[in-house]
Amino acid sequence: MQPPKVFRILLLMMFCVFWISGCGYQLQATGKPLHLNIASMAIPLMETPSSDIGFEGDFTKMIRREFVSHSQIPLVSKEKAAAVLIGKVTDIRTEPLSYRVTDETFDVTSSRWLKIRLEARLVDTKTGKIIWNDPNMVEKASFTVNSDPLKTRYNQRRATKKIAQLLAERIYLKTMERF
Numbered sequence: 001m002q003p004p005k006v007f008r009i010l011l012l013m014m015f016c017v018f019w020i021s022g023c024g025y026q027l028q029a030t031g032k033p034l035h036l037n038i039a040s041m042a043i044p045l046m047e048t049p050s051s052d053i054g055f056e057g058d059f060t061k062m063i064r065r066e067f068v069s070h071s072q073i074p075l076v077s078k079e080k081a082a083a084v085l086i087g088k089v090t091d092i093r094t095e096p097l098s099y100r101v102t103d104e105t106f107d108v109t110s111s112r113w114l115k116i117r118l119e120a121r122l123v124d125t126k127t128g129k130i131i132w133n134d135p136n137m138v139e140k141a142s143f144t145v146n147s148d149p150l151k152t153r154y155n156q157r158r159a160t161k162k163i164a165q166l167l168a169e170r171i172y173l174k175t176m177e178r179f
């Protein structure tokens with residue numbers, strides 16, 4: 001015996017309501033922070049212990065680009081901003097990822113991990129209150145080690161930019177989606 005047609009329709013409608021509502025979590029697509037009012041924001045140059053030319057600029061540019069392309073918060077100078085994102089690269093490391101043996105006497109690194117640790121916080125400029133703080137943001141990317149040092153340097157620079165993009169996305173989510 002089949003259930004009546006009305007019962008099946010009602011059951012289907014209830015399933016659709018539960019499916020659409022999900023767990024109640026949703027991303028906000030307005031380009032404005034969730035439960036936070038930021039009229040404007042400054043993203044000054046990130047500090048870093050690196051001596052590589054352009055390193056700070058790469059990080060800062062990626063973070064600014066993330067906010068410009070996804071949010072409606074205007075980026076302004078530090079003096080005019082309602083909030084300031086302060087970031088500092090605290091650690092840069094490379095670690096061997098894989099080896100190849102040559103002449104059975106020693107190992108040669110063929111690829112490495114680049115790990116970067118960033119400390120970041122968003123500060124309300126009027127009150128000085130810290131809106132969010134993460135002293136331990138870590139990302140890593142691999143790069144190939146080549147016999148040509150210029151190729152190795154190029155590969156490491158690409159890994160740096162990949163890490164900068166990953167950290168920029170995390171900073172954006174911490175600010176806008178609050179997680």
